[in-house]
Amino acid sequence: MEGRPDLKIGLNAEEFRKYYYLKKELVSFCKDNGLSTSGGKLEITDRIYNYLDSGIKRNHQSHLKTKTFVPDNLDLTTKIEDNIKCSEFHRAFFKKHLGETFSFNVVFQKWLKENSGRTYAEACEAYKRIKEEKKVTKTKIDRQFEYNTYIRDFFENNKGKTLQEAIQCWKYKKGLSGHNKYEKDDLIVLE
Incomplete structure:
Protein backbone atom coordinates (compact mmCIF):
# COMPACT_ATOMS: atom_id res chain seq x y z
CA MET A 1 0.00 0.00 0.00
CA GLU A 2 1.36 3.39 -0.97
CA GLY A 3 1.41 5.91 1.89
CA ARG A 4 0.25 9.48 1.99
CA PRO A 5 2.59 11.74 0.02
CA ASP A 6 4.54 14.48 1.80
CA LEU A 7 3.06 17.93 1.37
CA LYS A 8 5.73 19.76 -0.59
CA ILE A 9 6.32 21.65 -3.83
CA GLY A 10 5.92 19.33 -6.79
CA LEU A 11 3.04 17.37 -5.29
CA ASN A 12 0.30 17.03 -7.89
CA ALA A 13 -2.72 19.15 -6.87
CA GLU A 14 -5.18 16.33 -7.58
CA GLU A 15 -3.07 13.91 -5.54
CA PHE A 16 -3.00 16.47 -2.69
CA ARG A 17 -6.83 16.57 -2.66
CA LYS A 18 -7.03 12.80 -2.20
CA TYR A 19 -5.39 12.80 1.23
CA TYR A 20 -6.07 14.15 4.69
CA TYR A 21 -3.61 16.66 6.16
CA LEU A 22 -3.76 18.25 9.59
CA LYS A 23 -4.29 22.00 9.68
CA LYS A 24 -0.87 22.45 11.28
CA GLU A 25 0.70 20.67 8.26
CA LEU A 26 -1.19 22.96 5.88
CA VAL A 27 -0.16 26.08 7.82
CA SER A 28 3.47 24.92 7.87
CA PHE A 29 3.41 24.44 4.07
CA CYS A 30 1.93 27.93 3.64
CA LYS A 31 4.60 29.50 5.86
CA ASP A 32 7.38 27.68 4.02
CA ASN A 33 6.06 28.83 0.64
CA GLY A 34 5.00 32.41 1.34
CA LEU A 35 1.26 31.76 1.34
CA SER A 36 -1.17 33.31 3.79
CA THR A 37 -1.96 31.12 6.79
CA SER A 38 -5.19 32.89 7.65
CA GLY A 39 -8.62 31.36 7.36
CA GLY A 40 -10.13 28.01 8.19
CA LYS A 41 -8.84 24.61 7.16
CA LEU A 42 -11.02 24.43 4.04
CA GLU A 43 -9.87 27.87 2.88
CA ILE A 44 -6.20 27.01 3.46
CA THR A 45 -6.65 23.68 1.65
CA ASP A 46 -8.15 25.48 -1.35
CA ARG A 47 -5.28 28.01 -1.30
CA ILE A 48 -2.68 25.20 -1.36
CA TYR A 49 -4.57 23.29 -4.06
CA ASN A 50 -4.64 26.38 -6.29
CA TYR A 51 -0.95 27.02 -5.64
CA LEU A 52 0.06 23.42 -6.43
CA ASP A 53 -2.14 23.47 -9.53
CA SER A 54 -1.14 26.85 -10.96
CA GLY A 55 1.95 28.05 -9.10
CA ILE A 56 0.09 31.30 -8.39
CA LYS A 57 -0.07 32.55 -4.81
CA ARG A 58 -3.65 33.54 -4.08
CA ASN A 59 -3.65 34.82 -0.55
CA HIS A 60 -6.50 35.39 1.84
CA GLN A 61 -8.67 38.36 0.98
CA SER A 62 -8.69 40.37 4.17
CA HIS A 63 -11.95 41.95 5.06
CA LEU A 64 -11.98 45.29 6.77
CA LYS A 65 -12.76 44.84 10.41
CA THR A 66 -16.08 46.35 11.20
CA LYS A 67 -16.71 47.80 14.60
CA THR A 68 -18.83 45.49 16.69
CA PHE A 69 -22.24 47.07 17.06
CA VAL A 70 -23.70 46.84 20.52
CA PRO A 71 -27.13 48.43 20.78
CA ASP A 72 -27.73 50.83 23.64
CA ASN A 73 -30.26 49.58 26.17
CA LEU A 74 -30.46 46.10 24.65
CA ASP A 75 -33.70 44.39 25.66
CA LEU A 76 -36.05 41.70 24.37
CA THR A 77 -37.75 44.13 21.94
CA THR A 78 -34.46 45.25 20.35
CA LYS A 79 -33.95 44.15 16.76
CA ILE A 80 -31.03 41.85 16.00
CA GLU A 81 -28.37 43.89 14.23
CA ASP A 82 -26.88 43.07 10.81
CA ASN A 83 -23.61 41.13 10.97
CA ILE A 84 -24.09 40.36 14.65
CA LYS A 85 -20.93 39.36 16.49
CA CYS A 86 -21.39 36.88 19.30
CA SER A 87 -19.61 39.01 21.86
CA GLU A 88 -19.26 38.83 25.63
CA PHE A 89 -21.89 41.58 25.79
CA HIS A 90 -24.35 39.38 23.90
CA ARG A 91 -23.39 36.32 25.96
CA ALA A 92 -24.17 38.24 29.18
CA PHE A 93 -27.53 39.32 27.74
CA PHE A 94 -28.52 35.78 26.77
CA LYS A 95 -27.32 34.35 30.11
CA LYS A 96 -29.52 36.90 31.87
CA HIS A 97 -32.57 35.81 29.85
CA LEU A 98 -31.83 32.10 29.27
CA GLY A 99 -29.85 31.10 32.33
CA GLU A 100 -26.23 30.57 33.29
CA THR A 101 -25.94 27.44 31.14
CA PHE A 102 -26.36 29.49 27.95
CA SER A 103 -23.58 29.12 25.40
CA PHE A 104 -23.34 30.07 21.76
CA ASN A 105 -23.57 27.02 19.52
CA VAL A 106 -23.08 26.88 15.77
CA VAL A 107 -26.77 26.45 14.96
CA PHE A 108 -27.81 29.40 17.13
CA GLN A 109 -25.04 31.63 15.80
CA LYS A 110 -26.18 30.82 12.26
CA TRP A 111 -29.79 31.60 13.24
CA LEU A 112 -28.73 34.99 14.60
CA LYS A 113 -26.81 35.88 11.43
CA GLU A 114 -29.71 34.84 9.20
CA ASN A 115 -32.38 36.65 11.20
CA SER A 116 -31.25 40.24 11.56
CA GLY A 117 -34.24 42.51 12.06
CA ARG A 118 -36.06 40.02 14.29
CA THR A 119 -36.20 40.68 18.02
CA TYR A 120 -34.02 39.35 20.79
CA ALA A 121 -37.18 37.79 22.27
CA GLU A 122 -37.50 35.75 19.07
CA ALA A 123 -33.81 34.85 19.40
CA CYS A 124 -34.42 33.53 22.92
CA GLU A 125 -37.31 31.39 21.67
CA ALA A 126 -35.17 30.12 18.77
CA TYR A 127 -32.40 29.16 21.21
CA LYS A 128 -34.85 27.15 23.35
CA ARG A 129 -36.20 25.41 20.24
CA ILE A 130 -32.69 24.62 18.99
CA LYS A 131 -31.75 23.15 22.39
CA GLU A 132 -34.85 20.91 22.34
CA GLU A 133 -34.23 19.79 18.74
CA LYS A 134 -30.63 18.98 19.63
CA LYS A 135 -31.88 16.43 22.17
CA VAL A 136 -33.67 14.36 19.50
CA THR A 137 -31.69 14.94 16.29
CA LYS A 138 -28.11 14.19 15.35
CA THR A 139 -26.09 17.39 15.06
CA LYS A 140 -24.59 17.95 11.63
CA ILE A 141 -20.83 18.20 11.86
CA ASP A 142 -19.34 20.69 9.40
CA ARG A 143 -17.23 19.30 6.58
CA GLN A 144 -13.88 20.49 7.93
CA PHE A 145 -14.28 18.36 11.08
Missing part, protein backbone atom coordinates in the same frame (compact mmCIF):
# COMPACT_ATOMS: atom_id res chain seq x y z
CA GLU A 146 -13.66 15.01 9.37
CA TYR A 147 -12.13 13.43 12.47
CA ASN A 148 -15.20 14.17 14.61
CA THR A 149 -17.53 12.79 11.93
CA TYR A 150 -15.43 9.65 11.54
CA ILE A 151 -15.30 8.96 15.29
CA ARG A 152 -19.06 9.47 15.70
CA ASP A 153 -19.83 7.17 12.75
CA PHE A 154 -17.35 4.58 14.07
CA PHE A 155 -19.16 4.36 17.42
CA GLU A 156 -22.60 4.28 15.81
CA ASN A 157 -21.50 1.15 13.93
CA ASN A 158 -19.31 -0.48 16.58
CA LYS A 159 -20.97 -0.61 19.98
CA GLY A 160 -18.53 -1.71 22.65
CA LYS A 161 -15.39 -0.61 20.81
CA THR A 162 -12.97 1.79 22.50
CA LEU A 163 -11.87 5.30 21.58
CA GLN A 164 -8.35 3.92 21.11
CA GLU A 165 -9.69 1.49 18.48
CA ALA A 166 -11.60 4.30 16.78
CA ILE A 167 -8.45 6.44 16.65
CA GLN A 168 -6.42 3.52 15.28
CA CYS A 169 -8.97 3.08 12.47
CA TRP A 170 -8.99 6.86 11.82
CA LYS A 171 -5.19 6.95 11.50
CA TYR A 172 -5.38 4.07 9.02
CA LYS A 173 -8.17 5.75 7.03
CA LYS A 174 -6.57 9.20 6.79
CA GLY A 175 -3.46 7.60 5.30
CA LEU A 176 -5.47 6.20 2.39
CA SER A 177 -6.29 7.96 -0.85
CA GLY A 178 -9.88 9.11 -1.18
CA HIS A 179 -12.58 10.11 1.28
CA ASN A 180 -12.23 9.97 5.06
CA LYS A 181 -15.68 8.61 5.92
CA TYR A 182 -15.99 5.59 8.17
CA GLU A 183 -16.45 2.23 6.42
CA LYS A 184 -16.76 -1.25 7.98
CA ASP A 185 -13.62 -2.28 6.01
CA ASP A 186 -11.56 0.12 8.18
CA LEU A 187 -11.75 -2.47 10.98
CA ILE A 188 -9.11 -4.49 9.13
CA VAL A 189 -6.46 -2.47 10.94
CA LEU A 190 -7.67 -3.92 14.27
CA GLU A 191 -7.04 -7.53 13.21
Whole structure:
Protein backbone atom coordinates (compact mmCIF):
# COMPACT_ATOMS: atom_id res chain seq x y z
CA MET A 1 0.00 0.00 0.00
CA GLU A 2 1.36 3.39 -0.97
CA GLY A 3 1.41 5.91 1.89
CA ARG A 4 0.25 9.48 1.99
CA PRO A 5 2.59 11.74 0.02
CA ASP A 6 4.54 14.48 1.80
CA LEU A 7 3.06 17.93 1.37
CA LYS A 8 5.73 19.76 -0.59
CA ILE A 9 6.32 21.65 -3.83
CA GLY A 10 5.92 19.33 -6.79
CA LEU A 11 3.04 17.37 -5.29
CA ASN A 12 0.30 17.03 -7.89
CA ALA A 13 -2.72 19.15 -6.87
CA GLU A 14 -5.18 16.33 -7.58
CA GLU A 15 -3.07 13.91 -5.54
CA PHE A 16 -3.00 16.47 -2.69
CA ARG A 17 -6.83 16.57 -2.66
CA LYS A 18 -7.03 12.80 -2.20
CA TYR A 19 -5.39 12.80 1.23
CA TYR A 20 -6.07 14.15 4.69
CA TYR A 21 -3.61 16.66 6.16
CA LEU A 22 -3.76 18.25 9.59
CA LYS A 23 -4.29 22.00 9.68
CA LYS A 24 -0.87 22.45 11.28
CA GLU A 25 0.70 20.67 8.26
CA LEU A 26 -1.19 22.96 5.88
CA VAL A 27 -0.16 26.08 7.82
CA SER A 28 3.47 24.92 7.87
CA PHE A 29 3.41 24.44 4.07
CA CYS A 30 1.93 27.93 3.64
CA LYS A 31 4.60 29.50 5.86
CA ASP A 32 7.38 27.68 4.02
CA ASN A 33 6.06 28.83 0.64
CA GLY A 34 5.00 32.41 1.34
CA LEU A 35 1.26 31.76 1.34
CA SER A 36 -1.17 33.31 3.79
CA THR A 37 -1.96 31.12 6.79
CA SER A 38 -5.19 32.89 7.65
CA GLY A 39 -8.62 31.36 7.36
CA GLY A 40 -10.13 28.01 8.19
CA LYS A 41 -8.84 24.61 7.16
CA LEU A 42 -11.02 24.43 4.04
CA GLU A 43 -9.87 27.87 2.88
CA ILE A 44 -6.20 27.01 3.46
CA THR A 45 -6.65 23.68 1.65
CA ASP A 46 -8.15 25.48 -1.35
CA ARG A 47 -5.28 28.01 -1.30
CA ILE A 48 -2.68 25.20 -1.36
CA TYR A 49 -4.57 23.29 -4.06
CA ASN A 50 -4.64 26.38 -6.29
CA TYR A 51 -0.95 27.02 -5.64
CA LEU A 52 0.06 23.42 -6.43
CA ASP A 53 -2.14 23.47 -9.53
CA SER A 54 -1.14 26.85 -10.96
CA GLY A 55 1.95 28.05 -9.10
CA ILE A 56 0.09 31.30 -8.39
CA LYS A 57 -0.07 32.55 -4.81
CA ARG A 58 -3.65 33.54 -4.08
CA ASN A 59 -3.65 34.82 -0.55
CA HIS A 60 -6.50 35.39 1.84
CA GLN A 61 -8.67 38.36 0.98
CA SER A 62 -8.69 40.37 4.17
CA HIS A 63 -11.95 41.95 5.06
CA LEU A 64 -11.98 45.29 6.77
CA LYS A 65 -12.76 44.84 10.41
CA THR A 66 -16.08 46.35 11.20
CA LYS A 67 -16.71 47.80 14.60
CA THR A 68 -18.83 45.49 16.69
CA PHE A 69 -22.24 47.07 17.06
CA VAL A 70 -23.70 46.84 20.52
CA PRO A 71 -27.13 48.43 20.78
CA ASP A 72 -27.73 50.83 23.64
CA ASN A 73 -30.26 49.58 26.17
CA LEU A 74 -30.46 46.10 24.65
CA ASP A 75 -33.70 44.39 25.66
CA LEU A 76 -36.05 41.70 24.37
CA THR A 77 -37.75 44.13 21.94
CA THR A 78 -34.46 45.25 20.35
CA LYS A 79 -33.95 44.15 16.76
CA ILE A 80 -31.03 41.85 16.00
CA GLU A 81 -28.37 43.89 14.23
CA ASP A 82 -26.88 43.07 10.81
CA ASN A 83 -23.61 41.13 10.97
CA ILE A 84 -24.09 40.36 14.65
CA LYS A 85 -20.93 39.36 16.49
CA CYS A 86 -21.39 36.88 19.30
CA SER A 87 -19.61 39.01 21.86
CA GLU A 88 -19.26 38.83 25.63
CA PHE A 89 -21.89 41.58 25.79
CA HIS A 90 -24.35 39.38 23.90
CA ARG A 91 -23.39 36.32 25.96
CA ALA A 92 -24.17 38.24 29.18
CA PHE A 93 -27.53 39.32 27.74
CA PHE A 94 -28.52 35.78 26.77
CA LYS A 95 -27.32 34.35 30.11
CA LYS A 96 -29.52 36.90 31.87
CA HIS A 97 -32.57 35.81 29.85
CA LEU A 98 -31.83 32.10 29.27
CA GLY A 99 -29.85 31.10 32.33
CA GLU A 100 -26.23 30.57 33.29
CA THR A 101 -25.94 27.44 31.14
CA PHE A 102 -26.36 29.49 27.95
CA SER A 103 -23.58 29.12 25.40
CA PHE A 104 -23.34 30.07 21.76
CA ASN A 105 -23.57 27.02 19.52
CA VAL A 106 -23.08 26.88 15.77
CA VAL A 107 -26.77 26.45 14.96
CA PHE A 108 -27.81 29.40 17.13
CA GLN A 109 -25.04 31.63 15.80
CA LYS A 110 -26.18 30.82 12.26
CA TRP A 111 -29.79 31.60 13.24
CA LEU A 112 -28.73 34.99 14.60
CA LYS A 113 -26.81 35.88 11.43
CA GLU A 114 -29.71 34.84 9.20
CA ASN A 115 -32.38 36.65 11.20
CA SER A 116 -31.25 40.24 11.56
CA GLY A 117 -34.24 42.51 12.06
CA ARG A 118 -36.06 40.02 14.29
CA THR A 119 -36.20 40.68 18.02
CA TYR A 120 -34.02 39.35 20.79
CA ALA A 121 -37.18 37.79 22.27
CA GLU A 122 -37.50 35.75 19.07
CA ALA A 123 -33.81 34.85 19.40
CA CYS A 124 -34.42 33.53 22.92
CA GLU A 125 -37.31 31.39 21.67
CA ALA A 126 -35.17 30.12 18.77
CA TYR A 127 -32.40 29.16 21.21
CA LYS A 128 -34.85 27.15 23.35
CA ARG A 129 -36.20 25.41 20.24
CA ILE A 130 -32.69 24.62 18.99
CA LYS A 131 -31.75 23.15 22.39
CA GLU A 132 -34.85 20.91 22.34
CA GLU A 133 -34.23 19.79 18.74
CA LYS A 134 -30.63 18.98 19.63
CA LYS A 135 -31.88 16.43 22.17
CA VAL A 136 -33.67 14.36 19.50
CA THR A 137 -31.69 14.94 16.29
CA LYS A 138 -28.11 14.19 15.35
CA THR A 139 -26.09 17.39 15.06
CA LYS A 140 -24.59 17.95 11.63
CA ILE A 141 -20.83 18.20 11.86
CA ASP A 142 -19.34 20.69 9.40
CA ARG A 143 -17.23 19.30 6.58
CA GLN A 144 -13.88 20.49 7.93
CA PHE A 145 -14.28 18.36 11.08
CA GLU A 146 -13.66 15.01 9.37
CA TYR A 147 -12.13 13.43 12.47
CA ASN A 148 -15.20 14.17 14.61
CA THR A 149 -17.53 12.79 11.93
CA TYR A 150 -15.43 9.65 11.54
CA ILE A 151 -15.30 8.96 15.29
CA ARG A 152 -19.06 9.47 15.70
CA ASP A 153 -19.83 7.17 12.75
CA PHE A 154 -17.35 4.58 14.07
CA PHE A 155 -19.16 4.36 17.42
CA GLU A 156 -22.60 4.28 15.81
CA ASN A 157 -21.50 1.15 13.93
CA ASN A 158 -19.31 -0.48 16.58
CA LYS A 159 -20.97 -0.61 19.98
CA GLY A 160 -18.53 -1.71 22.65
CA LYS A 161 -15.39 -0.61 20.81
CA THR A 162 -12.97 1.79 22.50
CA LEU A 163 -11.87 5.30 21.58
CA GLN A 164 -8.35 3.92 21.11
CA GLU A 165 -9.69 1.49 18.48
CA ALA A 166 -11.60 4.30 16.78
CA ILE A 167 -8.45 6.44 16.65
CA GLN A 168 -6.42 3.52 15.28
CA CYS A 169 -8.97 3.08 12.47
CA TRP A 170 -8.99 6.86 11.82
CA LYS A 171 -5.19 6.95 11.50
CA TYR A 172 -5.38 4.07 9.02
CA LYS A 173 -8.17 5.75 7.03
CA LYS A 174 -6.57 9.20 6.79
CA GLY A 175 -3.46 7.60 5.30
CA LEU A 176 -5.47 6.20 2.39
CA SER A 177 -6.29 7.96 -0.85
CA GLY A 178 -9.88 9.11 -1.18
CA HIS A 179 -12.58 10.11 1.28
CA ASN A 180 -12.23 9.97 5.06
CA LYS A 181 -15.68 8.61 5.92
CA TYR A 182 -15.99 5.59 8.17
CA GLU A 183 -16.45 2.23 6.42
CA LYS A 184 -16.76 -1.25 7.98
CA ASP A 185 -13.62 -2.28 6.01
CA ASP A 186 -11.56 0.12 8.18
CA LEU A 187 -11.75 -2.47 10.98
CA ILE A 188 -9.11 -4.49 9.13
CA VAL A 189 -6.46 -2.47 10.94
CA LEU A 190 -7.67 -3.92 14.27
CA GLU A 191 -7.04 -7.53 13.21
